[in-house]
Each structure stands twice: as structure tokens, then as C-alpha cells.
Amino acid sequence: xxxxxxxxxxxxxxxxxxxxxxxxxxxxxxxxxxxxxxxxxxxxxxxxxxxxxxxxxxxxxxxxxxxxxxxxxxxxxxxxxxxxxxxxxxxxxxxxxxxxxxxxxxxxxxxxxxxxxxxxxxxxxxxxxxxxxxxxxxxxxxxxxxxxxxxxxxxxxxxxxxxxxxxxxxxxxxxxxxxxxxxxxxxxxxxxxxxxxxxxxxxxxxxxxxx
Numbered sequence: 394x395x396x397x398x399x400x401x402x403x404x405x406x407x408x409x410x411x412x413x414x415x416x417x418x419x420x421x422x423x424x425x426x427x428x429x430x431x432x433x434x435x436x437x438x439x440x441x442x443x444x445x446x447x448x449x450x451x452x453x454x455x456x457x458x459x460x461x462x463x464x465x466x467x468x469x470x471x472x473x474x475x476x477x478x479x480x481x482x483x484x485x486x487x488x489x490x491x492x493x494x495x496x497x498x499x500x501x502x503x504x505x506x507x508x509x510x511x512x513x514x515x516x517x518x519x520x521x522x523x524x525x526x527x528x529x530x531x532x533x534x535x536x537x538x539x540x541x542x543x544x545x546x547x548x549x550x551x552x553x554x555x556x557x558x559x560x561x562x563x564x565x566x567x568x569x570x571x572x573x574x575x576x577x578x579x580x581x582x583x584x585x586x587x588x589x590x591x592x593x594x595x596x597x598x599x600x601x602x603x604x
Contacts, residue, residue, distance in 0.1 A: 404439050412436065413446065416465060420474060421539040421561040424461030425503075429539065436463055460560045474538060474565070479523075480531045482585050484565055486514040487541065489579070491558045504560075505544065509552035518582060525550040532556065540565060 401409055412432045416422055424433045436443050437456070444454045452465040476484060490511070494504045508528070515523050529550055535541045540562050544555040 401442060402439070404435065404442065408435065409442075413443065416443075416463065417452075419537065419539050420464060421559070421564070422463040423539060423559055423561060424458075426539065426542070426559065433461070433463055455564075457564065460563065462561050462564060464561070464564060476534070478585070479527060480534055482518070482520070482582065483511065483515070483528075483531045484535065484540070484562070485581050486511055487535070487556075487558050488562045488565070489514065489582075491560070491562050494558075504558045505555050506558060507552065508550070508554040508556060511556070512552070518585065520585070 412422075412435050415429070415432055416436070419429075422429045422432050422436065424430060436454075437458075440454070440456070447454050447465060451469055452467050455462075455464045455466050457463075487506075490506050491504050494506065511528070512523065529547060532541065532543065532547060536543065536547075538561075540559055542557045542559065544557055545551070545553075547554070
């Protein structure tokens with residue numbers, strides 16, 4: 394019987410466990426983020442090993458080197474992020490902002506928005522008041538799965554609070570291209586504003602599945 398360390402080769406068992414748990418728990422490993430850059434390099438250097446182990450667990454390893462993102466997909470529909478309706482709306486707003494800002498830039502740069510910009514997009518939907526605690530809780534949820542990073546203290550909730558949006562927001566809800574993602578996000582937000590799809594207003598009970 395093959396020893397596990399022999400199978401892992403030069404990768405230490407502890408490091409392998411740490412990286413694969415980070416991938417499964419945080420959903421996205423990003424090349425351009427200091428906290429996950431080392432994990433990204435480790436997976437890329439040992440891609441076949443990670444693919445084999447993840448396959449045994451029922452996951453496909455998804456590598457988007459063009460975006461600097463590694464994530465997983467479960468073809469059986471389990472192990473996915475479940476956001477409340479409010480979180481789903483805000484995730485779509487973040488993706489809209491990411492796409493808009495990226496189109497404005499002549500070259501690839503970090504995408505940073507102000508909290509005020511997120512509120513402005515939300516207010517356009519006329520869904521009612523969005524409280525500070527609701528907003529901050531949603532942002533914390535996005536941070537836990539590596540969709541964003543706050544550049545200022547999150548608990549202040551100040552309108553000039555800067556939020557860096559990671560490219561992983563483009564994969565949080567699948568779309569074939571940036572233009573398609575923009576159109577889909579606009580349509581989805583319009584559905585929410587009209588009260589369609591879980592339009593009962595109960596954020597605690599209504600959940601949107603994010604691939």
C-alpha cells in the first residue's frame with residue numbers, strides 16, 4: 394500500500410491539508426492575494442495531486458489562470474455557497490461594479506470601490522432601507538469566501554470605506570463573458586426589484602444558490 398507522503402511527493406502532509414482545507418472552506422484561492430498566493434503556487438505546482446484527491450471527494454478543480462483564480466465545483470450540487478436574498482443582490486451589485494470599473498481601466502489593476510457606491514446601486518433598486526448592520530454582515534460573508542477585502546476598518550461603516558473586489562466575483566455566479574455577466578446581473582437585479590424570484594422580502598428564509 395502506497396504511503397500517503399509518497400503520493401504527495403515533495404509536498405508536506407501538513408501543507409497539503411492546510412491548502413486543501415483553505416480551498417474548500419474559503420472557496421477561492423487567488424494568485425494576487427498575499428494570504429492565498431502561496432497556496433495558489435502550491436496547487437499549480439502539484440495540480441495533478443490536488444485534482445486526484447479532490448476527485449475522490451467529489452469535486453472538480455477549476456483553474457482560471459487568466460484571472461488568477463482556483464476554485465472547486467461539485468457536479469452533484471453539494472458543497473456550494475448559499476447566500477440570503479439580500480447577499481445575492483449585493484453580490485450581483487459587486488459584480489456589476491467590478492465589471493464597470495474594469496472597463497474603465499486601460500490595464501489590469503486592483504478594483505476598489507467605496508461603500509457609498511454599493512449603497513447607490515442598491516438604492517437604485519428601490520427595495521427599501523438597507524441598514525448598516527445588514528450591509529456589514531454581508532460584506533463579512535463575502536470576505537470569508539475571498540470575494541472582497543476591506544482596505545479600511547469594516548466596523549466603521551463609513552461611506553468612504555474602501556472595498557477591494559476580487560476577480561473571484563466573476564465566478565461566484567457563472568457567466569460566459571464579462572458582457573454576459575453584466576447583462577445577467579442587470580436582469581437579475583431587475584427581477585429582485587420587481588419582487589420576482591423569492592420576492593417575499595424575507596431575507597432570512599430566502600436563499601439564492603451561488604455556484
